[in-house]
Amino acid sequence: xxxxxxxxxxxxxxxxxxxxxxxxxxxxxxxxxxxxxxxxxxxxxxxxxxxxxxxxxxxxxxxxxxxxxxxxxxxxxxxxxxxxxxxxxxxxxxxxxxxxxxxxxxxxxxxxxxxxxxxxxxxxxxxxxxxxxxxxxxxxxxxxxxxxxxxxxxxxxxxxxxxxxxxxxxxxxxxxxxxxxxxxxxxxxxxxxxxxxxxxxxxxxxxxxxxxxxxxxxxxxxxxxxxxxxxxxxxxxxxxxxxxxxxxxxxxxxxxxxxxxxxxxxxxxxxxxxxxxxxxxxxxxxxxxxxxxxxxxxxxxxxxxxxxxxxxxxxxxxxxxxxxxxxxxxxxxxxxxxxxxxxxxxxxxxxxxxxxxxxxxxxxxxxxxxxxxxxxxxxxxxxxxxxxxxxxxxxxxxxxxxxxxxxxxxxxxxxxxxxxxxxxxxxxxxxxxxxxxxxxxxxxxxxxxxxxxxxxxxxxxxxxxxxxxxxxxxxxxxxxxxxxxxxxxxxxxxxxxxxxxxxxxxxxxxxxxxxxxxxxxxxxxxxxxxxxxxxxxxxxxxxxxxxxxxxxxxxxxxxx
Numbered sequence: 001x002x003x004x005x006x007x008x009x010x011x012x013x014x015x016x017x018x019x020x021x022x023x024x025x026x027x028x029x030x031x032x033x034x035x036x037x038x039x040x041x042x043x044x045x046x047x048x049x050x051x052x053x054x055x056x057x058x059x060x061x062x063x064x065x066x067x068x069x070x071x072x073x074x075x076x077x078x079x080x081x082x083x084x085x086x087x088x089x090x091x092x093x094x095x096x097x098x099x100x101x102x103x104x105x106x107x108x109x110x111x112x113x114x115x116x117x118x119x120x121x122x123x124x125x126x127x128x129x130x131x132x133x134x135x136x137x138x139x140x141x142x143x144x145x146x147x148x149x150x151x152x153x154x155x156x157x158x159x160x161x162x163x164x165x166x167x168x169x170x171x172x173x174x175x176x177x178x179x180x181x182x183x184x185x186x187x188x189x190x191x192x193x194x195x196x197x198x199x200x201x202x203x204x205x206x207x208x209x210x211x212x213x214x215x216x217x218x219x220x221x222x223x224x225x226x227x228x229x230x231x232x233x234x235x236x237x238x239x240x241x242x243x244x245x246x247x248x249x250x251x252x253x254x255x256x257x258x259x260x261x262x263x264x265x266x267x268x269x270x271x272x273x274x275x276x277x278x279x280x281x282x283x284x285x286x287x288x289x290x291x292x293x294x295x296x297x298x299x300x301x302x303x304x305x306x307x308x309x310x311x312x313x314x315x316x317x318x319x320x321x322x323x324x325x326x327x328x329x330x331x332x333x334x335x336x337x338x339x340x341x342x343x344x345x346x347x348x349x350x351x352x353x354x355x356x357x358x359x360x361x362x363x364x365x366x367x368x369x370x371x372x373x374x375x376x377x378x379x380x381x382x383x384x385x386x387x388x389x390x391x392x393x394x395x396x397x398x399x400x401x402x403x404x405x406x407x408x409x410x411x412x413x414x415x416x417x418x419x420x421x422x423x424x425x426x427x428x429x430x431x432x433x434x435x436x437x438x439x440x441x442x443x444x445x446x447x448x449x450x451x452x453x454x455x456x457x458x459x460x461x462x463x464x465x466x467x468x469x470x471x472x473x474x475x476x477x478x479x480x481x482x483x484x485x486x487x488x489x490x491x492x493x494x495x496x497x498x499x500x501x502x503x504x505x506x507x508x509x510x511x512x513x514x515x516x517x518x519x520x521x522x523x524x525x526x527x528x529x530x531x532x533x534x535x536x537x538x539x540x541x542x543x544x545x546x547x548x549x550x551x552x553x554x555x556x557x558x559x560x
Contacts (some may be wrong), residue, residue: 001142001230001233002110002142002144003141003142003143003226003229003230003233003277003473004143004144004145005144005145005182005186006231006408007021007229007445008021008181008182008185008225008226008229009017009178009181009182009223010448011225011228012177012225013178013230013247014238014244014247014248014251015229016233016238016239016240016241016253016257016534017240017251017253018229018232018233018258019232019233019237019239020253021437022233023233023236023238023472024253024256027258028253028255029252029253029256030251030252030253030254030255030256031252033250033511033514034428034512034513034515035250035509035511035514036250036514038514038515038518039250040173042171042221042389043170044131045462046169046206047148047169047209049084049099050086050087050169050208051083051084051085051087051097051129051148051149051169051554052084052085052087052097052130058260062490064255065182066202068363071321072076072197083097083483084204085208086204086208086209086210087167087204089210090151090167090202090204090210090321090502092151092152092153092154092207093101093152093510095126095127095148095545096126096401097126097127097151099125099126099127100126100127100128100129101120101125101127101128101129102128102129102130102131103116103117103119103120103128103130103131103132104116104360105132106138108142110132110134110142111134113132113134113143113146113375114133114134116131116132117132117133117150118193118278119249121150121159121164121194122159124152124160124162125152126151126152126192127149127150127151127152128149128150128164128478129148129149130146130147130148130149131146131147131150131499132144132146132270133145133146133147133189133190133193133226134143134189135189135192135193139230139514141230142191143189143226143243145182145185145186145189147166147167147168147183147186147190147335148167148168148169148264149166149167149169149204150165150167150190151164151165151167152164152166153165153199155196155199156196157194157195157196157344158193158194158195158196159194162388163194163196163199163201163416164190164194164198165185165187165190165202166186166187166190166198166200166201166202167202167203167204167205168182168183168186168201168203168208169203169204170203170204170205171205172206172251173205173207174205175205175211175213179203179223180203180213180218180219181222181225182217183202183203183213183218184203184213184215184218184221184222185222185226186199186201186237187201187213187215187219188219188222188223188510195251197215198215198495200211200212200215200466202217207322209537211543214264228349235470240508241257241260241261241264241266241268241279242266242268242275243257243258243268243269244264244268244274244275245488248391249386252379256290256397260538265286265289265346267281267286267289269313269488270289270292270315270316270319271487271488271490272308272311272312272314272315273312273370273491277303277304277308277312280304284299284300289316289319289320290317290320292312292313292316293313293315293317293319293320294317297310297313297436300312300313300452302383303507306329307329310328310329311327311484314328314484315484317484318484318485318486319486319487320420320486321486322485322486323486324484324485324486324553326482326557327480327481327482327484327485328350328464346515351380361378364396365415370415372478372482373473373478373547373550373554374437374439374473375404375439375551376437376439377403377404377437378400378401378402378403378404378435378437378438379400379401379403379439379543379544379547380398380399380400380401380422380423380432380435380440380441381398381399381418381440381441381442381540381543381547382396382397382398382399382440382441382442382447382472382540382543383443383447383536383542384396384397384447384450384518384534384536385399385510385513385536385544386445386514387418387442387518388513391423392451393415393419393421393423393450393454394411394414394418394517395412395423395532395533395536396409396410396413396424396425396427396456397410397411397412397413397533397536397537397539397540398411398413398428398431398432398540399537399540399541399543399544399545400412400431400435400438410537410540411431412533412536412537413425413426413427413428413431414529414533416520416529417521421454421499422450422458425454425460426458427469429460429464431470432471436467438471439471439472439473440468440471440472440473441473441543441547442472442473442474442475442543443474443475443492443539443542443543443546444474444476444492445474445475447472451465451468451472452465452469456521471527473547475543475546475547475550476490476492478544478550479495479550482550482554483550483553485498485552486498491544492546493542495542495546496542496543496545498545499545499546499549501542501546503532503535504534504538504540505531505535505538507537508531510535512549513531513535513536516528516529516531516532517529
């Protein structure tokens with residue numbers, strides 16, 4: 001059985017993915033998303049930059065094949081620029097990257113690649129680009145890893161008075177556990193090939209920072225993970241589904257796993273259920289949505305604390321009953337008469353209720369009903385589209401709702417080119433200045449932090465900024481502080497869609513807008529900007545829809 005560095009990396013991230021990559025039905029895989037393809041391209045470009053290679057870059061959002069990333073039988077660079085400072089800092093004195101060489105072998109012939117790599121090491125090559133390290137283990141296990149560089153340094157090895165240390169170039173911003181695990185695998189396989197353990201293993205990260213992996217810590221951890229991975233694969237033990245939204249969203253098995261989780265009403269679909277909390281719930285015998293909804297809160301308190309215990313039980317109740325409930329806490333002083341169960345059907349047909357049945361606990365409203373959500377004759381709804389790699393906020397969208405005039409107007413302040421950011425910032429300030437008393441509703445804290453950044457960047461006077469910031473109302477915060485909803489996450493899309501709102505372009509996401517903007521910069525095709533503007537406007541309208549619903553719901557169920 002072949003076990004590659006890539007398979008072990010995915011095992012560290014998700015055991016189920018590693019299993020499905022080996023045994024799953026390929027026809028059940030999702031097509032790669034545009035944003036994933038962009039990440040692959042950006043990762044490839046990052047490696048080229050670190051190495052100082054001036055290679056033609058792949059077409060934007062075009063998939064960079066795994067074979068290309070591993071350098072298998074690919075043409076050698078024809079021109080080299082100055083290598084990055086981070087790489088230069090880890091190269092031993094006298095090592096010349098101009099002598100960088102890569103093993104030449106037929107694609108996917110790992111044995112030939114390993115032999116070619118050993119030949120380069122025997123020759124004392126200064127730097128080996130994407131060499132192949134291969135070791136045959138017991139029980140028909142073959143281990144393969146392909147570090148980005150093998151760097152020659154003084155020492156004693158199988159090859160003479162020199163040895164090699166491995167280096168990985170990763171696009172991540174921090175030295176993630178899976179990166180260090182794979183660096184340890186590189187070191188172990190290299191030790192077997194050169195008969196001496198390398199003195200160090202290097203990572204170079206997205207900000208071009210070099211990071212030394214502590215092999216004394218990570219070698220034992222890697223060996224344990226490797227042994228567990230081999231056991232699962234050899235015994236065909238299919239790991240349980242667990243949906244972790246950030247980790248799972250770009251995986252090509254997501255749709256398949258998500259369908260299984262939905263059919264099981266799996267607890268991982270419940271907001272707040274992390275892998276560690278899920279294991280704790282299982283240890284208590286709580287394995288179903290129904291069981292969690294009926295669990296006395298005090299039963300969970302010693303594991304999670306009172307706040308998380310309250311939230312988990314109430315979230316399960318809201319989900320099980322498919323209705324909105326007021327978020328509550330135990331033992332909060334009650335200034336109003338005891339709440340009676342009160343159900344209602346919202347205008348969009350969603351079942352809602354102001355309370356859930358207490359489970360051996362006295363529950364009281366969490367928040368003060370007064371002044372929870374401001375309302376005004378003119379209200380502004382604000383959303384931003386950004387390109388993080390360019391540190392650019394290129395679209396500041398404002399939806400102006402004038403209730404007295406019964407009008408709705410959307411203003412997309414768009415930087416068609418990065419240098420226009422200052423201009424759209426001023427346009428934004430001019431518009432919001434026309435309505436000095438209008439609250440500005442947004443979703444999450446990104447908009448506020450961006451306004452602070454742009455104000456600092458473009459020297460906006462403090463006397464103008466402070467009144468502006470006082471007008472912002474974060475609807476995400478208002479929702480999570482007041483109600484529990486039967487949704488899988490408290491993202492804008494999940495909340496608005498539960499309320500019946502739909503985006504015009506169903507397939508577009510915020511991440512995909514990053515790709516669309518880059519495609520606009522590359523091609524000049526206006527249709528990419530049009531799609532981004534529609535998406536941004538729909539985000540503003542979804543926030544408007546959410547605000548109106550929450551205001552009405554709280555007013556309707558207020559005991560005052």
